[in-house]
Amino acid sequence: MQDTPRHKGMRKQLIDELKQMGIDNQAVLKAFDQVPRHLFLDPVFEKQAYSNVAFQIGAGQTISQPYTVAFQTSLLEVERGMKVLEIGTGSAFQTAILSKIGAKVYSVERQSKLHLLAKENCRHPAININPKLFFGDGYKGLPQYAPFDRVLVTCGAPFIPDALIEQLKIGGIMVIPLGEDGMQIMTKIVKIDHETYEKSTYGDFSFVPMLNNTAK
Ligand code: SAH
Numbered sequence: 001m002q003d004t005p006r007h008k009g010m011r012k013q014l015i016d017e018l019k020q021m022g023i024d025n026q027a028v029l030k031a032f033d034q035v036p037r038h039l040f041l042d043p044v045f046e047k048q049a050y051s052n053v054a055f056q057i058g059a060g061q062t063i064s065q066p067y068t069v070a071f072q073t074s075l076l077e078v079e080r081g082m083k084v085l086e087i088g089t090g091s092a093f094q095t096a097i098l099s100k101i102g103a104k105v106y107s108v109e110r111q112s113k114l115h116l117l118a119k120e121n122c123r124h125p126a127i128n129i130n131p132k133l134f135f136g137d138g139y140k141g142l143p144q145y146a147p148f149d150r151v152l153v154t155c156g157a158p159f160i161p162d163a164l165i166e167q168l169k170i171g172g173i174m175v176i177p178l179g180e181d182g183m184q185i186m187t188k189i190v191k192i193d194h195e196t197y198e199k200s201t202y203g204d205f206s207f208v209p210m211l212n213n214t215a216k
Helices: 005-020 026-034 043-048 066-076 093-101 112-123 162-166
Strands: 055-058 061-063 083-087 104-109 132-135 148-153 168-178 184-191 197-205
Touching: 005 026, 005 066, 026 066, 026 093, 055 112, 066 093, 066 148, 066 168, 066 184, 066 197, 083 093, 093 104, 093 112, 104 112, 112 132, 162 168
Parallel strands: 083 104, 083 148, 104 132, 148 168
Antiparallel strands: 055 061, 168 184, 184 197
16 A cells, blocks of 8 residues: 555644644654554555544554554653664554654564564555564563663553663653553653652553563
8 A cells, every 4th residue: 555645634634633632742743744654554444544543453452542642752752863662563653653753763562463564564665664673572671772762661561660760761751651451541750860760640541451471
């Protein structure tokens, strides 16, 4: 499938909707204009790809609602050139938003099927991004590439994984939906020093759970 002027028009409408919902980060809105969401979805969802809804992407997982992606990315305060660790690559739509903002993205996925799908999506000529994608357990992060300026978790985490805090730079920001059973509280963490971090919360969201270990 291709990216066409019709799809671009639908993106503009989605961006207007995101603005009305309170998203005002210009870098985030611009990235939404550049990422063809329909190419991350099963072709049967093409017509609804730019509505503000989540979709199944296989292996029992979902691509988050556009508003959720925009909200999390805004909270993360990403700037061009930053090193970002993402947990839960899924379709790589969020990966693409971060990449278009200019971040160097390192993304981990525990489902091998989705890891492969994400790789394929990133190579599509209309998406054309080159993040570093890893098949592994996000609870462990990527110690060999640490420290990161930002950490973004896109699955519902029952607690803040120690490894992820450790791999965050001092002064860095982590955004993580915290909680179990389909309901999480969006949480922003600023790492003040090796022992202290500041936590603030931003309302309820619903994510698929962050699970242990990898799955074939
Ligand atoms: N950011 C994705 C959303 C994917 S949903 C997108 O834009 O499409 C969350 C993803 O987190 C799922 O793909 C799930 O398999 C993955 N996940 C769950 N637990 C994980 C873990 N411990 N490590 C890495 N990925 C995990």
